[in-house]
Amino acid sequence: MLEVKNLSKEFGYLRVVDGVSFTLRPGEIVGFLGPNGAGKSTTIQMICGLLEPSGGQIMYNGVNVRDRLADFKSRLGYVPEQGELYPHLSAYEYLELVGELRMIPRSRLRRAIPAMLDLLGLGADMHRPCESYSKGMRQKVLIAAALLHDPDVLVLDEPMEGLDVTANLVFKDILDLLGRRGRIILFSSHILEVVEKLAERVIVLHNGRIVADDSLCRHTSLESLFRRLVQQDPVDHRAEAFLSLTGRHSSMS
Amino acid sequence: MIGRAFCIGAVSRFFLLTKHFFRRLLLRDSLPYEEGRRSAMIFQVSGFAMFTTFIANELFKKYLSGRARDLSGLPFDKTLFLTLMMTAIGMISVFLWKQVTLDSRDRANLSPLPLAAATLTAAKFCSLLAWISVFTVAGSLLAAPLYGHYVGSRTGGALWQGGSFFLTLWIANMTTFLSIAALQGLVVIALGESRARRLATVLQMALLLGFLAPLAGFVRIVDSTGVFLPFWFSRWHDRLTTGAVARGLDPGAVIFSLLGACIFVYFLALIRQLNAVAQNGEQYDRRRIRPRPRLGALLIHHPLERAIDSFFVKTLIRGSRQALQMLLVLTIPVAYMAGQLFITISDRDWQRIHIPSFGLAYMPLALLFFTLLAVRFAVRQPLAPGASHIFLCAIPHGQERLISGLHKALIFRFVLPLTAATGILLSLAWGALPGCLYSLYTLSLAVTMQQALFHTYLRVPFTSPLIPDQFKIKLFWPLYLMGYSFGLAIFGHLGVALCIRPVGLAVFLAVAAGLNAALWRRRKRLLSEMSLRFEAAPEPAIMELTASG
Numbered sequence: 001m002l003e004v005k006n007l008s009k010e011f012g013y014l015r016v017v018d019g020v021s022f023t024l025r026p027g028e029i030v031g032f033l034g035p036n037g038a039g040k041s042t043t044i045q046m047i048c049g050l051l052e053p054s055g056g057q058i059m060y061n062g063v064n065v066r067d068r069l070a071d072f073k074s075r076l077g078y079v080p081e082q083g084e085l086y087p088h089l090s091a092y093e094y095l096e097l098v099g100e101l102r103m104i105p106r107s108r109l110r111r112a113i114p115a116m117l118d119l120l121g122l123g124a125d126m127h128r129p130c131e132s133y134s135k136g137m138r139q140k141v142l143i144a145a146a147l148l149h150d151p152d153v154l155v156l157d158e159p160m161e162g163l164d165v166t167a168n169l170v171f172k173d174i175l176d177l178l179g180r181r182g183r184i185i186l187f188s189s190h191i192l193e194v195v196e197k198l199a200e201r202v203i204v205l206h207n208g209r210i211v212a213d214d215s216l217c218r219h220t221s222l223e224s225l226f227r228r229l230v231q232q233d234p235v236d237h238r239a240e241a242f243l244s245l246t247g248r249h250s251s252m253s
Numbered sequence: 254m255i256g257r258a259f260c261i262g263a264v265s266r267f268f269l270l271t272k273h274f275f276r277r278l279l280l281r282d283s284l285p286y287e288e289g290r291r292s293a294m295i296f297q298v299s300g301f302a303m304f305t306t307f308i309a310n311e312l313f314k315k316y317l318s319g320r321a322r323d324l325s326g327l328p329f330d331k332t333l334f335l336t337l338m339m340t341a342i343g344m345i346s347v348f349l350w351k352q353v354t355l356d357s358r359d360r361a362n363l364s365p366l367p368l369a370a371a372t373l374t375a376a377k378f379c380s381l382l383a384w385i386s387v388f389t390v391a392g393s394l395l396a397a398p399l400y401g402h403y404v405g406s407r408t409g410g411a412l413w414q415g416g417s418f419f420l421t422l423w424i425a426n427m428t429t430f431l432s433i434a435a436l437q438g439l440v441v442i443a444l445g446e447s448r449a450r451r452l453a454t455v456l457q458m459a460l461l462l463g464f465l466a467p468l469a470g471f472v473r474i475v476d477s478t479g480v481f482l483p484f485w486f487s488r489w490h491d492r493l494t495t496g497a498v499a500r501g502l503d504p505g506a507v508i509f510s511l512l513g514a515c516i517f518v519y520f521l522a523l524i525r526q527l528n529a530v531a532q533n534g535e536q537y538d539r540r541r542i543r544p545r546p547r548l549g550a551l552l553i554h555h556p557l558e559r560a561i562d563s564f565f566v567k568t569l570i571r572g573s574r575q576a577l578q579m580l581l582v583l584t585i586p587v588a589y590m591a592g593q594l595f596i597t598i599s600d601r602d603w604q605r606i607h608i609p610s611f612g613l614a615y616m617p618l619a620l621l622f623f624t625l626l627a628v629r630f631a632v633r634q635p636l637a638p639g640a641s642h643i644f645l646c647a648i649p650h651g652q653e654r655l656i657s658g659l660h661k662a663l664i665f666r667f668v669l670p671l672t673a674a675t676g677i678l679l680s681l682a683w684g685a686l687p688g689c690l691y692s693l694y695t696l697s698l699a700v701t702m703q704q705a706l707f708h709t710y711l712r713v714p715f716t717s718p719l720i721p722d723q724f725k726i727k728l729f730w731p732l733y734l735m736g737y738s739f740g741l742a743i744f745g746h747l748g749v750a751l752c753i754r755p756v757g758l759a760v761f762l763a764v765a766a767g768l769n770a771a772l773w774r775r776r777k778r779l780l781s782e783m784s785l786r787f788e789a790a791p792e793p794a795i796m797e798l799t800a801s802g
Binding site: 011042045048050051052069070071073074076078080082083084085086088097098100101102103 | 262277280358367
């Protein structure tokens with residue numbers, strides 16, 4: 001069980017995350033939502049031990065993760081929002097490096113890497129350097145790197161970005177399967193339909209605070225929740241105001 | 254049992270990371286394309302080996318039995334060799350600036366993994382030592398045996414002479430490299446990472462100048478022993494080979510204290526950097542240098558031209574790869590000029606500074622020529638080819654404007670300010686009239702150079718993908734060398750002659766104007782015949798294959 005207790009983060013005078021608390025249970029797939037700048041990625045980075053919280057605690061199975069950070073990281077799979085790969089390595093070489101740094105035996109890596117890349121539709125390109133990959137292909141490599149060591153906790157920051165339809169379906173199946181196997185899964189996404197289909201529970205963050213944390217069936221719809229949260233004016237008014245600034249809206253219509 | 258397994262794990266991770274960091278340093282993954290990286294690495298290592306072998310042979314062959322009368326000149330030659338080698342290593346190291354510490358790519362990929370900070374920092378440090386050792390071995394492979402052979406033939410113990418010389422070179426190279434790493438560390442500690450990043454290019458330029466400028470006045474500097482680092486290595490080598498104890502500070506103590514201090518500062522900075530990232534995340538520089546938008550608006554009226562001017566200047570200021578390319582081309586001439594200027598001012602010519610002479614006249618020409626050449630070299634470096642669509646969309650509004658925007662940016666941002674600045678200095682030295690006339694001459698020459706260098710460049714700068722072997726390097730280096738050896742001498746002397754003969758200058762200006770008009774017409778014709786290119790042109794062989802079927 002992963003417990004986030006009263007987590008906060010300040011950058012100078014700016015409070016980005018403010019008293020966030022929630023619990024993730026094994027087997028639960030939790031969607032993490034919020035508008036841009038809500039503090040999702042900062043929270044995720046703190047959960048993964050990449051950023052030190054200004055306040056609060058993150059407990060994994062009753063132990064503060066900052067006290068046993070290396071141990072926690074060895075059980076964690078993480079897909080960053082903006083993944084940077086080493087351009088001179090191929091997908092295979094990159095995963096081999098990650099696997100060896102995670103102390104996975106080479107014999108297992110030789111079998112697992114091609115199988116995983118094949119599954120994600122990258123098998124034919126796995127020996128090409130990463131610099132030649134498209135955004136979606138890079139995302140597939142990052143997903144494979146996060147899953148390579150069969151983690152107990154999976155934290156995914158916008159994992160579907162740039163993925164093609166096939167990889168999207170495969171990835172959803174993988175998440176579903178991992179959930180059924182009792183892994184803890186937290187993923188953030190901007191695509192409401194994906195969250196609605198995949199997550200059993202959603203946590204919605206707004207201005208660094210949790211504004212909703214519930215199982216999905218209890219909400220009427222995520223879209224209406226978001227409309228309530230982030231918009232004061234109806235969309236039509238704001239769109240009208242924007243188009244009037246460009247000076248071309250009348251001729252467009 | 255668990256502790257032992259942990260230790261084995263940490264050791265194997267350490268070796269894996271060292272190998273990984275070393276590969277990144279050697280192959281320079283900041284360079285585009287695998288082939289480019291490999292050829293850059295081979296070029297650097299083999300070029301360095303050839304350079305040191307040639308210099309060692311030239312400096313030390315006179316000490317072979319029966320040639321030189323005595324060994325009295327040996328300390329000077331040894332110090333000069335060490336200075337050249339340390340300068341070369343220093344210059345190569347300056348271009349590795351970003352890879353000296355853990356960069357954002359390392360942090361993004363390695364921080365989610367279960368790695369201890371100690372393993373990361375130790376592996377990074379060892380990879381730097383391995384990298385410097387590769388260059389030392391390459392640079393000493395023939396140079397150290399040559400030294401042993403030549404000097405050992407007089408003193409005996411050729412093997413010890415060569416071996417100790419290799420050891421001295423290794424320590425000297427390591428000290429040079431780690432001094433740069435420590436300086437970077439000091440800046441990070443003092444100013445924080447984002448400010449240090451902003452200052453990086455300026456520091457790199459200052460370091461390169463610092464390395465090269467003393468070479469011009471080497472003979473004088475070598476005597477001022479206390480501040481001249483290579484001298485201490487030379488003395489340390491003397492101590493190793495002869496066992497003689499000189500008066501004053503012990504060279505070994507000086508060297509190893511410096512080395513220790515550098516290592517300490519480097520580790521301190523690395524740990525501070527890791528802590529800062531854990532506290533604040535990746536820091537992006539918010540207060541960036543902004544070129545004066547009003548200047549562009551005042552001199553360049555068309556929005557498309559203004560857009561190109563702004564993009565061009567901001568990229569040259571902020572794009573680290575582009576700025577480095579400029580540094581690469583500019584440093585040697587600027588350092589040489591600084592050295593020459595120092596000699597001109599401090600020497601005999603000071604009394605006759607008011608008489609127009611080649612000593613000062615060639616400087617504005619050199620500065621303008623190499624600046625334009627550096628910009629021509631830098632515009633090939635792509636920024637983000639994927640973002641070129643914004644310019645592609647602007648083509649229907651007038652591709653001529655995009656190109657004329659580049660030319661106006663070159664004139665208003667480089668040619669005019671540099672001519673004005675050097676013109677003021679020359680007017681102060683020579684008097685107003687010769688100074689102004691010479692500036693007029695320089696301006697006409699610079700505009701012609703700019704037109705000639707860029708008249709077939711029908712691209713938006715920084716937008717075409719770079720294919721390393723495709724650039725006409727055969728054309729670039731001869732231009733660079735010819736500019737130095739013949740061009741500047743001829744045009745410098747001609748300028749001095751013309752600035753006191755206004756009629757001759759008028760004829761020259763008329764010829765330059767005619768040439769400019771011809772180049773401008775040709776560019777206009779080319780633009781009417783073809784559209785701007787955003788992709789690198791394919792190799793001629795591929796073009797032939799395509800044509801034949």
